[in-house]
Amino acid sequence: MLETVDLECQRGERLLFSELAFVIEPGQCLHVAGENGAGKTSLLRILCGLLSPTHGEVHWSGADIRRLREDYWQLLAYVGHLNGVKDDLTALENVRFAAALAGHPAEEDVARDALAAVGLAGFETSQARFLSQGQRRRIALARLFLARTAKLWILDEPFTALDVRGVAALSTLIGEQLDRGGIVVLTTHQDVPLPGRVRRLDLHAQPVAA
């Protein structure tokens, strides 16, 4: 269960949101919506623990994530704006390193399966620099296939640069995660049919505080 308590975030002079409180139960998906600059990415980074809120707390199963630290991050899979994909490594090396870093090393055939699941079969030994933007995005998303033990997925614009089949494959992955009782928090501007129970949270860009 992911819970926020009286969350407030200020970036520079601008108050992005305040008194934000919500609870996400296992099996639920939270779709964070709002125009550019409304604070969607900041909220997601706060939920990850990458960014400290100016006020308030994020709780996982009742405990503050700032106290849980590694115990919380072990359960978390995050795909941000940046793919975390190395240009000089092959698709396979990228996936296997990401898995080892997350603390669940993947054998080569498991990593190949993950790449096949995101439609990159046949590109395993291509260096990422020779792949397209969408294909790199798929390498990042292959992490999710390996992160099935992660109870919480936080995805920032995961559908960006994906083609129709990629979008469908990712929707399936998200659906499976929710069926397992996992939690998914995501932002997207695309009108993607999300499976399962989706809650929507609207953030509104606020003018600079006087």
Next chain:
Amino acid sequence: MTATFAAVVRRDLLLAARQRADVANTLLFFIVVVTMVPLGVGPEINTLRTIAPGVVWVAALLAAILSLNRLFAADFADGTLEQMVLSGEPLPVVVLAKALAHWLTTGLPITVMAVLLGVMFDLPRDAIGVLVASLVLGTPALSLIGAIGAALTLGLRGGGVLITLLVLPLYVPVLIFGAGAVEAVAGGLAPRGQLLLLGGLSIGATVLAPWAIAAALRISLE
């Protein structure tokens, strides 16, 4: 934890092997600086023999600083650093692995090359031995202390200048004891004290620096 540590070291070495120009750049800089000195100072062999330890150590120090920029910059730019921070493993472990890989691609080649440069300056054999020993013991501290500076200045404009300003004062003890050890043996004294201090600096840095680097990286990512 050891699996993650090994994975990070292996990946950084693999990346270094695929971007050989970066590694060669540091080593080449070191060699060029040291070989330029006789041309500037003149070929008086006794003078050269006296200044050799200091010259090698100063060049090693500058080469280390030159290589610091790229320690975290690429991981920061492509988002791998975020994944490292959010890894279920302790960040200091990941950071220590990166520092080890950095040392293997800068400190170690510099140490090996110092043997040849010592011969070039006509250092006696025991002085060359102590020079190598001092570099082996001292350069890990350069990588670790430098990584703190690199982490603090990550993502800042003009970070390169800041790293130099931040890190150079902290490098001074390493330089003094490193060059001092070789000068001691050249002067007929035992270099043991300086070498022990160098080793102590490196061990201290190994224990403490990863926490400082991890904290600095978290701040840089905010």
